[in-house]
Amino acid sequence: MKSKNDEKKKMVKNNYIYILLFLFFFSAASFAAQEKKNAEQQVFSCVFQDATIQEVMSYIEKNSGYVFLYADNRIAQNKISLNIKKQTITQILDRLLENTGFGYEIDGKQIVVKEKTSPNETSAQQKKRHTITGVVVDKDKNPLPGVNVWLKNTTIGVTTDIDGRYSISIDSNVANGSLEFSFLGMASQTIAIEKQSTINVTLLEDSEKLDEVVVVGYGTQKKASIVGSITTIEPGKLQVGTTRSMSNNLAGQLAGIIGVQRSGEPGHDNSEYWIRGISSFAGSTNPLVLIDGIERDLNNIDPAEIESFSVLKDASASAVYGVRGANGVIIINTKRGKVGAPKVDVRFDQGFTMLGELPEFAGSADYLSFLNDLYTAEGKKPRYTQEMIDNYRNGIDPDLYPSVNWIDEITNKNGINERANVSVTGGSDILRYSLVASYYHERGIMAVDKSQEWDSSSKLSRYNIRSNVDVNLTKSTLLRINIGGYLQDSKKAPKSVDEVFTKAFETPPFVHPTRYSSGEIPIVPERANPWMMLTQTGYATSSDSKIESLFSVEQKLDFITKGLNAKISFSFDRFQGNGVERSKTPDLYMPATSRKEDGSLDLTVYRYGQNFLGHSNSSNWGYKRIYMEGTVNYDRTFGDHAVTGMLLFNRDQYEDGGKLPYRHQGIAGRTSYTYGGRYVAEFNFGFNGSENFAKGSRYGFFPSGAIGWLLSEEPFMEPFKETFSKIKLRGSYGLVGNDNIGGTRFAYLTTIGDTGGYQWGNDADYGRSGKWEGNVGVTNLTWETVKKGNIGLELGLWNSLDIQIDLFKDRRENIFLQRSTLPGSAGFIQTPWQNFGVVVNRGTDLSVNYNKQITKDLFISGRGTFTYAKNKIIEMDEPAGVIGTNRAKTGLPVGQIFGLVDEGLFTESDFHTDSEGNLVLNEGIPDHTFSKVQPGDIRYKDVNDDGVINEMDNTAIGGTFNPEIVYGFGFNMRYKNVDFGVFFQGNGRTYNVIGGENFYPGSTDGAMGNIFANYTDRWTAENPSQDVFWPRLTSFKNNNNQRSSTWWLRNMSSLRMKNIELGYNFSKKSLLPNFIQSARVYVSGSNLLQFSDFDLWDPEVGTTNGLKYPIMKSVSFGLNVSF
Secondary structure, eight states: EEEEEEHHHHHHHHHHHHHHHHHHHHHHHHHHHHHHHHHHHOOEEEEEEEEEEEHHHHHHHHOOOOOOEOOHHHHHHHEEEEEEEEEEEEHHHHTTTTTEEEEEEEEEEEEEEEEEOOOOOOHHHHHHHEEEEEEEEEESSBBBBBBBEEEETTTTTEOTTTTEEEEEEEEEGGTTTEEEEEEETTTOOEEEOTOOOOEEEOOBBBBHHHTTTETTTTTEEEEEOOOOOOOEEEGGGSSSSSSOOOOGGGTSSSSSSEEEOOOOTTOOEEEEEEEEEOOSSSSSOEEEEEETEEEGGGGSOOOOEEEEEEEEEEEEGGGGGGGGGOOOOOEEEEEEOOOOEEEEEEEEEEEEEEOOOOOBOOOOHHHHHHHHHHHHHHHHHOOOHHHHHHHHHHHHSSTSSSOOOOHHHHHHHHEEEEEEEEEEEEEEEEEEEEEEEEEEEOOSBBBOOOTTSSSOOOOOEEEEEEEEEEEEETEEEEEEEEEEEEEEEEEEEESSSSHHHHHHHHHHHOOOOOOOOSSSSETTSSSHHHHHHSSSSSEEEEEEEEEEEEEEEEOOOOTTSTTEEEEEEEEEEEEEEEEEEOOOOOEEOOOOOOOOSSBBBOOEEOOOOOOOOEEEEEEEEEEEEEEEEEEEEEEEEEEEEEEEEEEEEEEEEESSSSSOOOOEEEEEEEEEOOOOOOOOEEEEEEEEEEEEOTTTTSSEEEEEEEEEGGGGGSSGGGGGGTTTTEEEEEEEEEEEOOOOOOOOOTSSSSEEEEEOOOSSSSSOOEOOOEEEEOOOOOOTTTOOOEEEEEEEEEETTTTEEEEEEEEEEEEEEEEEEEOSSOGGGOSSSSOEEEEEEEEEEEEEEEEEEEEEOSSSEEEEEEEEEEEEEEEEEEEEOOTTTTTTSOOOTTTTTEEEEBBOOOOEEEEEGGGGOOOOOOOETTTSEEEEEEEEETTTSSSETTTSSSSSGGGGOOOOEEEEESOOOEEEEEEEEEEEEEEEEEEEEEEEOEEEEEOTTOOOOTTTTTSSOOOOTTTBOOOOOSOOSOOSSSOOOOOSSSSSTTTTTTTTEOOOEEEEEEEOOOOEEEOTTTSOOTOOEEEEEEEEEEOOEEEOOOSSOOOSSSOSSSSSSSEEEEEEEEEEEEE
């Protein structure tokens, strides 16, 4: 009954959501219709004397909220005198455009002014004319109003209407000419008519013409003048797949980002990511993430909220952040309102998730047969009879002879995933607004017991909302108010998913079933029943919520000097979390070995449990942040000279419930000079203070400089413009800092430690607590500093291919570490900390983008990124006796894997029999000290040539667990109304040593552990092959074969099809009603294919035995509608 009630509640909840959406859209549509009606009834009284039509239109825009669109500047400059008394907009427009040859159309808040067709054309003339119609859209299939459509080399032209449609009539004798399409910010196109009657066009952005601005540290800059290394991405490319966490969509999409996803568990599936890799072995290596200028988490923002996404990689781009910019900066700006009628965008996505790659295990019969083979090879008597094995194989009595696949029992094959968001934007010259509401729901793959009265399935729901409002208080004063936040609810079993997977790996398939047919739950004493842990112990819920705010006032100061403005910002954020656990332990029974005479199982109670769920709750104080900022900006052009400047003061306070809040403050500045649009020089600095350092040392200065040359703008390059649309060379060098030194606070102060006390007396029954010196204060403690150098090339070819490549080198110094080479005679109770470590990081990142309109119906694009970052430890205070040996970490990457070097497996020829009949290694073969070795065991290299194999022979093997290479590439095409896209993401130079407890088949004598289905691929006396997965296996722990070594080292490089999507755009002209601007349906898949030399489990998951919540595959169906 409970599951039916749950379904009913879910149905009610869904109906409630649908009703709310209906009411929302109905209200929005009603509001828009009413607003138009009210505006058309609005009357004006004014007098214009010898004014231009443009001045009259500007007056109407400022006082009505309407926006004029026109392509022919001739109409705007016409002079007119008007005396208007209580007239509507339509009456004014009729008088305004009288006898001009121009007419107008009103659509919502937009008034399109365009040339009229001459009424004097005769029917004969009409017959001699050729009419061409079509639609002009952008790359996202949105119609473009106001596009200029001209017959080439003539003055004949029209503009597109609000739906992007146009109709142009030309003489038949020029029907073989060409049409030119141009629009502000778009690359113009010329298309041959060739007697066509319909020509549809897709215009692409032209950043050179638009003087496109890019979000940079504490502001924006024109793209042409940027000399720092910055990567941007369209937010729509991040809104792919069914994942909750946006960090899972960064790797491969953005040059300079190295990232990996180590788990697929709902709520714990965030990717680890770094900008240009890892450059420290201590402290924080995470980049700074700023959302609307405030430090926040990108995993809890919905992509629908984002307007721009930038990654600042070098010192020139990030130096203004001073102490926070050492690991790079990600800047996200949320959507803002735009002038125009309300525009509503709706997106809904229904996904179905599937189990990712997990190991395959052998069943009970094969497991027991394998154990018998081990016993025989070891000269022991087989323990399991053939009859018993056959009973397991044939399922004679599943209660007594079970064969449990524990992975199948604790997981379902499928889950579900839903995402919906609604955004509303619009406004006038005075007030603009952007409202975004999002919903995400995921039900995971962990199994549930539907007979229980509770639901312990893993599920997560998140609700996001954001409201951004801009108000022009005066012509020169702008007020901005941002309010946003989220609520995230999750539910799961009380035990952690990782623990359940671990127990599933530990529990053999033959010890007992999940539950007996009579309902009792078995368990081996002091062991676990994974299914019981997951489904019979209750449930736990958690609820996290956060509110984010930002208030700012911007004031133009043109009365002082043109181009000067000031801005003051204030923000507060608050996060809290709470949880409730309802748990119990059921009655547990010893595994049955027989049945009674009446056929029932002969059971013994192991431990009595509880009949009812208990209750406990928890609360998380969370954190709060208060941020204040004041900025002065200057931007002005004097002929060929363009100058920009920025000076800023900020203060930040962060509290996490600890004893004292964290505080930072500082100033930052930037100045840039551009000459002739082609020579650029820039200087940035951050001057920051941190409480982590002693008075007199709390402030650090972090400068950077950069230069750039836009070679393509040189006059001598004009003949090559058709080929080289852009050539920019740039370079930068500077310092950035880091005060996050491993979580240690106030390390400049000496602390007092607790000795644990002293006891005395005959029975030690007297005692006193004792104190001694703790950490020695580091009075000269200072910042970690990173010296960053970067050279880059930006190349544009044929107005369709863009290439950006950067080479970088970072040197991080003063890494805070605990000294390890001080002698004990120095007298320290705890060895002191010091700024001592040094790491160098270098590499390259590359991005390639290609866009081409092949024909009027066919558009293709391709993109790719490549990032390579390799670091090296220069100093980490290793003992002199270790440096230069095979065990040294100095000179190797951070996180380098160490182990023994295998030389294959021992063969019989490596041994001889001594006088007592024992196998002994031949002379000249190093003594293996971990355990007695035999043919089939792993043979190791004597790395240090001391004749003995032991821990001293460990050396660097493979590389690092985290990848040094991340890349991605994709392809998109659109033909008429159909679009298709695919994107692949891969990584390289990533390694792992597989193994761990219970990993090696048979090593626990069958007491614990599953065995992999490939257990037959092993060395045996009958198959003494070197080309096997498993060395000689034993029924006991073989310390020699279980060492970390190149035998178990695996290259985890992989390539996955991250996303594939097929969509259809409905034709507005023939299929959509007037109130719908555009609509698209699509089907997509995520992580459906993966390619890797390693095939036991998903190589990206963070595990050495494969037992972890896998990265999910998914298929989804979606709908996008714009109103």
